Amino acid sequence: MGALLGQVEDVVSFAPGYPSEELFDWDALRAIAAELLSGRDGKALQYGATRGYRALIDQIVGLMAERGVRSGADQVIVTTGSQQALDLLARVLIDPGDVLLVELPSYVGAISAFQNLGATLVGVPQAPDGIDLDALRATTARLRAEGRVVKAFYTVPNFQNPTGRLVSLAKRTALVEWAVADDVLIIEDDPYGALYFEDVTTAAETRPIAADDRDGRVIYLSSFSKTLAPGLRTAWLSAPAAITARIDIAKQSADLCSSPFDQRMVSAAIAQGVLARGLPRMRAAYQAKRDVMLAALGAALGHELTWEAPRGGFFLWTRLPEGVSSDALMPIA
Numbered sequence: 001m002g003a004l005l006g007q008v009e010d011v012v013s014f015a016p017g018y019p020s021e022e023l024f025d026w027d028a029l030r031a032i033a034a035e036l037l038s039g040r041d042g043k044a045l046q047y048g049a050t051r052g053y054r055a056l057i058d059q060i061v062g063l064m065a066e067r068g069v070r071s072g073a074d075q076v077i078v079t080t081g082s083q084q085a086l087d088l089l090a091r092v093l094i095d096p097g098d099v100l101l102v103e104l105p106s107y108v109g110a111i112s113a114f115q116n117l118g119a120t121l122v123g124v125p126q127a128p129d130g131i132d133l134d135a136l137r138a139t140t141a142r143l144r145a146e147g148r149v150v151k152a153f154y155t156v157p158n159f160q161n162p163t164g165r166l167v168s169l170a171k172r173t174a175l176v177e178w179a180v181a182d183d184v185l186i187i188e189d190d191p192y193g194a195l196y197f198e199d200v201t202t203a204a205e206t207r208p209i210a211a212d213d214r215d216g217r218v219i220y221l222s223s224f225s226k227t228l229a230p231g232l233r234t235a236w237l238s239a240p241a242a243i244t245a246r247i248d249i250a251k252q253s254a255d256l257c258s259s260p261f262d263q264r265m266v267s268a269a270i271a272q273g274v275l276a277r278g279l280p281r282m283r284a285a286y287q288a289k290r291d292v293m294l295a296a297l298g299a300a301l302g303h304e305l306t307w308e309a310p311r312g313g314f315f316l317w318t319r320l321p322e323g324v325s326s327d328a329l330m331p332i333a
Contacts (some may be wrong), residue, residue: 052078068211130167159313
């Protein structure tokens with residue numbers, strides 16, 4: 001419903017995570033598209049490699065290195081948005097009935113992708129600085145005592161969709177230690193990490209969980225949807241080579257390849273500095289939007305709702321007073 005409302009011209013929907021269209025670098029993207037459509041590189045409109053455009057893969061390896069994540073080109077697959085990455089991971093990793101742990105609440109697109117492939121999702125409550133580690137350990141132990149197969153834990157550590165929470169650095173390290181000790185994979189979804197608000201957050205605080213992974217426990221996902229444009233439908237995943245080899249086969253049957261044109265658009269935008277130049281402008285703009293939203297909420301609903309001010313990203317999660325049912329409120333709203 002949120003995505004549908006986002007398409008209606010006279011409705012401002014606060015449900016979907018749509019970036020602001022006025023922040024797209026229209027002039028730069030127009031020039032890149034014109035060059036690609038000049039015909040000088042016919043492969044821009046041809047089929048491409050299933051794993052992705054090699055120049056872009058090399059750039060992605062560099063971007064991850066800047067984030068502290070070590071990865072080789074053989075560990076990266078370009079996907080048609082992060083949603084395809086989630087779907088492919090579910091197809092490769094999940095057998096019907098396997099348990100996948102998720103944060104409470106969690107990203108609805110991931111929930112759909114995993115449930116569609118027969119996973120049993122079990123929610124784990126969050127603390128203000130991210131997942132409740134004691135609850136995570138206890139839940140894993142309980143499920144295994146029941147004979148259940150716990151495959152992975154899905155998390156959005158940077159400005160989570162939908163709560164906006166930022167997982168603390170100490171908790172990120174502890175999650176890697178837990179994954180090794182309990183023999184579980186972590187699926188780290190990181191589309192918002194670059195969009196930290198400079199009044200309260202530094203880039204160091206968004207260091208990926210994968211940056212501390214030494215045992216191949218973390219599968220890292222990220223996207224250009226929020227930092228360039230979602231219409232380019234270009235994202236990626238980085239995983240141990242044994243997993244990407246299986247995903248390569250699954251992706252061939254899904255779409256043969258992600259759009260070579262879109263990938264070349266993104267690659268040129270990185271090479272020409274469009275991505276790097278745009279990030280400070282986006283951080284400032286989204287920080288200003290957050291401040292407006294907080295002021296409006298405080299003035300109109302400060303006596304009714306509670307919330308935590310997000311430190312980056314797109315999302316602000318409000319809570320109703322005890323005893324008020326959101327299900328009962330929805331028809332009225």
